[in-house]
Amino acid sequence: MMNKEHLSKKTFPWAHVIGYVGSIVLTVLALWFTVKAPLSQGSIITILLALAILQILIQLIFFMHITESRGPAYHSIAIALGFLFTFAVVAGSLWVMTFNSQVQ
Amino acid sequence: MINQIVEYLRNADPLIQMSAVAAVLTLLGIIFALTYFKKWGWLWREWITTVDHKKIGIMYLICALLMLFRGGVDALLMRTQLAFPNMNFLDSQHYNEIFSTHGTIMILFVAMPLIFAMMNIAVPLQIGARDVAFPFLNAVSFWLFFFGALLFNLSFILGGSPDAGWVSYPPLAELSHSPGPGINYYVLSLQISGIGSIATGINFIVTILKMRAPGMTLMKMPLFCWSVLASCIVIIFAFPALTVALALLGMDRIFGTHFFTMLHGGNPMMYVNLFWVWGHPEVYIAILPVYGILSEVVSTFSRKRIFGYKSMVASLMLISVISYFVWVHHFFTMGAGPGVNSFFAVASMAVGIPTGVKVFNWLFTMFRGRIRLTLPMLWSLTFIPCFAVGGATGIMLASAPADYQFHNSYFVIAHFHQTLIGGAVFGLLAGMYYWWPKMFGFKLNETLGKWAFWFFNIGFYVCFMPQYALGFMGMTRRVYTYPAETGWGTLNFVSTIGAYLMGIGFLFIVVQILYSIRYGERDTTGDPWDGRTLEWSLPSPVPHYNFAQIPTVNERDAWWEMKQQRKEGILPPTKEPLKPIHMPNNSSLPFFMGLAFFVAGFGLVFNQFIIATVGLIGVVVCMLWRSLEKDTGHWISVDEIKQMEAS
Ligand code: HEM
Ligand SMILES: [Cu+2]
Numbered sequence: 001m002m003n004k005e006h007l008s009k010k011t012f013p014w015a016h017v018i019g020y021v022g023s024i025v026l027t028v029l030a031l032w033f034t035v036k037a038p039l040s041q042g043s044i045i046t047i048l049l050a051l052a053i054l055q056i057l058i059q060l061i062f063f064m065h066i067t068e069s070r071g072p073a074y075h076s077i078a079i080a081l082g083f084l085f086t087f088a089v090v091a092g093s094l095w096v097m098t099f100n101s102q103v104q
Numbered sequence: 105m106i107n108q109i110v111e112y113l114r115n116a117d118p119l120i121q122m123s124a125v126a127a128v129l130t131l132l133g134i135i136f137a138l139t140y141f142k143k144w145g146w147l148w149r150e151w152i153t154t155v156d157h158k159k160i161g162i163m164y165l166i167c168a169l170l171m172l173f174r175g176g177v178d179a180l181l182m183r184t185q186l187a188f189p190n191m192n193f194l195d196s197q198h199y200n201e202i203f204s205t206h207g208t209i210m211i212l213f214v215a216m217p218l219i220f221a222m223m224n225i226a227v228p229l230q231i232g233a234r235d236v237a238f239p240f241l242n243a244v245s246f247w248l249f250f251f252g253a254l255l256f257n258l259s260f261i262l263g264g265s266p267d268a269g270w271v272s273y274p275p276l277a278e279l280s281h282s283p284g285p286g287i288n289y290y291v292l293s294l295q296i297s298g299i300g301s302i303a304t305g306i307n308f309i310v311t312i313l314k315m316r317a318p319g320m321t322l323m324k325m326p327l328f329c330w331s332v333l334a335s336c337i338v339i340i341f342a343f344p345a346l347t348v349a350l351a352l353l354g355m356d357r358i359f360g361t362h363f364f365t366m367l368h369g370g371n372p373m374m375y376v377n378l379f380w381v382w383g384h385p386e387v388y389i390a391i392l393p394v395y396g397i398l399s400e401v402v403s404t405f406s407r408k409r410i411f412g413y414k415s416m417v418a419s420l421m422l423i424s425v426i427s428y429f430v431w432v433h434h435f436f437t438m439g440a441g442p443g444v445n446s447f448f449a450v451a452s453m454a455v456g457i458p459t460g461v462k463v464f465n466w467l468f469t470m471f472r473g474r475i476r477l478t479l480p481m482l483w484s485l486t487f488i489p490c491f492a493v494g495g496a497t498g499i500m501l502a503s504a505p506a507d508y509q510f511h512n513s514y515f516v517i518a519h520f521h522q523t524l525i526g527g528a529v530f531g532l533l534a535g536m537y538y539w540w541p542k543m544f545g546f547k548l549n550e551t552l553g554k555w556a557f558w559f560f561n562i563g564f565y566v567c568f569m570p571q572y573a574l575g576f577m578g579m580t581r582r583v584y585t586y587p588a589e590t591g592w593g594t595l596n597f598v599s600t601i602g603a604y605l606m607g608i609g610f611l612f613i614v615v616q617i618l619y620s621i622r623y624g625e626r627d628t629t630g631d632p633w634d635g636r637t638l639e640w641s642l643p644s645p646v647p648h649y650n651f652a653q654i655p656t657v658n659e660r661d662a663w664w665e666m667k668q669q670r671k672e673g674i675l676p677p678t679k680e681p682l683k684p685i686h687m688p689n690n691s692s693l694p695f696f697m698g699l700a701f702f703v704a705g706f707g708l709v710f711n712q713f714i715i716a717t718v719g720l721i722g723v724v725v726c727m728l729w730r731s732l733e734k735d736t737g738h739w740i741s742v743d744e745i746k747q748m749e750a751s
Contacts, residue, residue, distance in 0.1 A: 074313050081425075085341045088428050093377050096432055099440045 019062025026055045105710040108285075109262050117198050119181075124261040153690040155239040156648050160246045161224030162543055165536065167250060168217035171209055172529075174257065176610055178206035183567075183603040186596050189588040199584035200267040201260065201286070207270025212294060213253045215390040215524065216301060218532040220249070222393055223308055223332050225539050229639035229646065230326045232317025232655045232662075237310035239688045240730075245300035245307065247698030252297025255705050259289035263710070266290035269582065271379055272353070274364035274372040279357050285709045291354040292705035298343050298350070299701075305339030308332055317638070319657040323417070326637045326661075327410060330417050331396025334424040335389050341428070342385035349378035358708060373438060380431040387523070388427040392420060394531030395462055398484050401534050402466045404635050405481040406473025409661060412465040419458030426455050436507045445504040452502035459495060463488060478633070479553040483534035486561055490526030494519060497572070512582075515575025518568045525564060533613075541632045545644045546624035552616035560609030567602025570595035636664035647748045649685045649740055685740045693733075697726040 030051045033044055060066040066075065113124060138144050151159060182202055185194045194202065228236055236242050259265040266286040268277040277287045312333045316325065352363040353375060362368040364375045395416075403410040410416060432440065432448035466488060475481065497519040501507050510516060541547050579592050586592055625632075631640040638655060639646075641663045659665040666676060704719025706712075 071314070078309075081337065082341065084425075085428050089345065089381050092429075092431075093374075093381070096377055096440050096444055097371075097373060099438075099444075 015062045019058050022058045022062070023055060026051050026058065105712055108710065112263050112284075113261065117195065119194075119198070120260055127261055148692075149690070152695050153692045155235075155243045155688050155690055155694075157224045157228055157236050157239065157242060158543065158646060158648070160242055161221045163246060164217040164221035164224060164249070165543075167253060168214050168221060171213040171217070171253060173610070175206050175209040175214055176607060178202045178209070180603055180607055182206065183600040185584060186586075187600040188597065189586055189590070189593045191585055194584065196584045197267065200269075200582070201265035203582060204266045204269050204272075204290075205256070205260065208256065208266070208290065208294070209253075210524070211270065211386065211390070212297060213249075213256065215528050215532075216297075217249060217253075218528075218536075219335065219390060219393045220245075220301075220304055222328075222397065222532065222535045222539070223304070225543055226535075226639060227308060227311060227329055227332055228315070229542070229642065229650060230329050230637050231312065231315060231320060232638050232651060232657065233311065233315040234650045234654070234685065235315075235688065236307050237315055238307050240691060240694065241303050241307055243691065243694035244697055245304040247694045248300030248303075248701060249297045251698040251702035251705075252293045252295075252300065255296065255702055255709075256289060256293035258706075259286060263289075271376075271383070273379070274353065274356070274375050275366070277353060277357075277375075278365055280365070288354070288357060288709040291350045291357070292708055295347065295350050295354070296698075296701045296705055298346055301339055302343045302347075305336040305343070308336045309340065312336075317654050317657050320662070323414070324657060324660045324662070326396075327399035327413070327416055327420075328393070328396035328637075330420050331392050331394075331399070334420040335392040338385045338389050338392065338424050338427060342382045342389065345378055346382035346386075349375055349382065352378075354708075358711060376435050376438065377431075380434045381428075384431040384434060385427045387520075387528075388423060390528045391523070391531075392424065394487075394528055394535070395420065397531050397535040397538065398466060398487060399462075399469075400637065401480045401484045401538050402469050403661075404538075404633050405476045405478060405484075406470045407476075407634070408469055408473040410465065411468035411471075412461070413660065415461050416465055419461045422458045423455060426451060426458075430455065430502075433502050433504075433507070436504045437511050442504075449502050449504040453499055456495060456499055463492060478537075479548065479550060479557065480534045480538035480633075482554070482557050483530050483537065486557075487527065487530045487534065490522060490530065490564070494522035494526055498523065510575060512580050513575035514571045514579045514581060517581050518571035518575060521568050521571075525568075538633070539639075541627040542630075542639055542642075542644050542646065546620060546626050547632060548620045549616050549624055552612055552619060556609045556612035556616060558609075559605050559612060563602045563605025563607075563609055565602070566605060567599050570599045570602075574599075631663075636661040638663050641666065643749075649687055649745070649748075652682060652685075652745050652749050653679055682742045682745050684742055685745065686737055687740060688737045689735055691735070693726050693730055697723060700726055 030048055033039070033047050033051075037044060037047075039047075060079070064075075066079070113121065116124075138147060151163065154160065181194060182199065185191050185199060224236070224242070228234070263285040266272060266277075266282075266289055268282055268287060268290075272287055272290055275281055277290075312325070312329050316322075352361070355361040356363050356365060356370070362370040364370045364372045366372070399410050399416060429451040430448055432444060433452045436445050436449070466484075477485075497515070501510055501516065501519060537548060537553065574592055574595050577590075577592060577595075579586065579590070579596075586596075627644045630643040632644075633640070638657075641655065642650065655662065670676070700719050700722030702719070703722060704716050707715030707717070707719055
């Protein structure tokens with residue numbers, strides 16, 4: 001259900017536009033670095049990681065309103081869980097897939 | 105595309121041709137009936153455009169039961185084929201398609217909508233809310249699920265079903281091995297319904313955290329709501345992994361990328377990894393709400409408070425976190441090192457601890473309780489031993505070295521059916537019986553229900569116990585026939601009998617529903633089970649604004665406390681006068697959005713990019729429309745509320 005504050009706030013959603021453009025730029029950059037950039041694999045991976053972290057920040061700040069809050073801080077727990085699971089999936093997958101280096 | 109479909113149907117197995125005819129006839133029948141009884145307008149206004157969570161819940165329930173029928177027919181076809189050695193009732197291709205669609209349908213289009221049905225029906229009522237947090241989004245979720253399921257179900261008559269198992273591993277699922285549209289159907293329908301699932305997850309997390317009635321702190325919340333919260337947390341963190349896996353697989357197939365093809369450095373194992381990052385948590389998504397249902401049912405029908413509420417909450421939360429650290433147990437044999445396998449084996453076994461806590465809590469709740477053996481309670485009681493055995497065999501599978509023996513054998517089939525049927529489906533049936541009077545205003549006939557119960561239960565054990573043994577005897581899963589010398593014939597035959605008994609059980613449920621619509625005991629009190637939580641304080645069926653006045657909660661089991669106080673002569677504080685209620689408007693956009701996704705998906709299945717683009721444009725138009733729409737809902741006046749409450 002919509003509450004009244006929400007309805008009365010009728011300014012143009014600049015934050016969303018900036019966030020949207022920002023995330024597209026970051027995505028295109030990532031693609032460009034992997035496909036076109038004449039760099040070593042190590043530096044590409046570092047750049048990709050940096051871009052990924054920026055991407056997370058953009059999502060959190062411009063779309064997920066991490067800076068606004070009212071009521072209990074449920075969102076901090078949610079974000080902490082999010083980081084935990086992201087870490088589990090990324091680190092876990094890297095670990096799980098290491099056997100490939102021996103197989104191939 | 106048309107040629108492809110016609111060609112396919114001409115060469116298809118007679119069984120498929122027959123079902124195509126049956127499908128067309130059913131469709132014509134429905135259209136005729138709706139026109140004849142002039143029900144189109146009613147259908148559109150009351151159901152298709154609804155944003156009422158209770159109606160959405162009912163639609164999920166109906167779809168889930170229909171899909172259970174379809175998946176069940178698939179199961180019976182498979183079991184018929186396996187009843188005797190050297191059968192040739194189904195050919196190998198058809199068998200592959202059937203087990204692939206059976207698995208996918210049962211997990212994604214039966215278990216998921218059933219839990220969504222229960223959530224939609226019960227959560228807002230239990231927390232004393234008028235609606236979910238985002239009613240419009242809720243309708244969008246439903247229609248995405250609906251059109252995803254529809255797309256998937258079209259596959260067997262329009263072009264061929266997916267045939268690479270419900271997991272669709274590459275390279276089997278790549279163009280090189282499955283050139284037809286089958287796997288495309290799989291990828292796109294799961295993708296579409298998956299978006300809906302993520303939205304539902306978000307919706308219910310927000311609903312539970314933000315919309316509880318005054319006084320209902322988290323620790324006073326009914327356990328079912330806790331279990332839904334746990335399940336939704338798993339949904340929002342697990343489904344994105346499926347989205348990624350399917351998107352990459354889809355790109356491999358439709359746009360010729362090489363994420364999972366060995367050519368050009370792709371790696372099929374990564375798909376397996378990503379799939380189970382979602383796939384394992386997925387089974388918890390289905391089972392967690394069942395734990396909640398069990399807790400409600402056991403405490404209501406033992407007329408006792410649930411034993412160990414806090415430990416129940418803790419174990420729910422713990423399970424939802426641990427469920428992320430176990431996915432590798434589905435591919436211990438892939439070749440990862442002992443370090444990896446040991447970690448994931450231990451993590452898998454760790455899930456058994458909080459689960460055990462819950463089982464003991466249920467038992468202690470029943471201990472010295474005044475137990476009433478109603479249908480919901482029967483299904484809950486049978487859940488406990490069944491799930492315990494399923495859990496035990498799961499721990500056996502979680503032991504990595506032993507899994508090298510069990511992997512891909514019939515033992516696995518027996519195990520996961522024991523947890524999925526004996527766990528998820530039994531528990532969800534308990535929930536269906538429990539909340540049925542709330543939804544529809546009448547009870548389901550107990551006698552017919554008991555027949556269903558016994559057929560289903562006996563059938564279940566007759567069907568799946570032999571399969572554990574078959575697994576030990578070396579029978580592997582996904583075989584469509586076997587020679588007589590293997591000695592698997594007798595047990596397979598017994599198993600098939602069991603499957604048919606379950607089929608009869610299902611028919612009894614259908615008969616029970618039809619019979620009870622006419623003759624079922626009407627629920628005039630709104631509290632037929634002498635319930636404990638707030639939904640039972642409302643009339644059945646519930647008016648669309650739920651609560652004329654939002655209740656104030658002081659205790660756990662709020663409604664029970666209110667009833668006790670009333671018995672002791674303590675009257676509830678005099679209610680404030682009624683106020684007009686604000687409710688969201690119905691909207692046809694969710695339906696059209698689902699339809700647009702469906703068109704886009706259908707286009708992509710056949711690489712028809714024009715159709716796909718039309719669909720995607722439709723999606724964007726719907727979203728823009730919604731963004732620019734000035735929809736502020738409507739008010740229900742006090743007079744109307746009085747009228748509704750009096751009737
Ligand atoms: C009437 C009860 C059912 C019977 C008789 C039945 C029977 C079967 C059979 C014979 C297979 C194929 C095994 C193989 O050849 O590999 C199978 C696979 C499967 N079933 Fe069921 N089933 C039933 C209900 C369910 C339910 C309720 C679920 C889930 C909620 C489910 C989930 C699955 C899954 C995930 C697979 C694996 C498909 C695959 O191998 O890719 N089944 N079932
Ligand atoms: Cu698992």
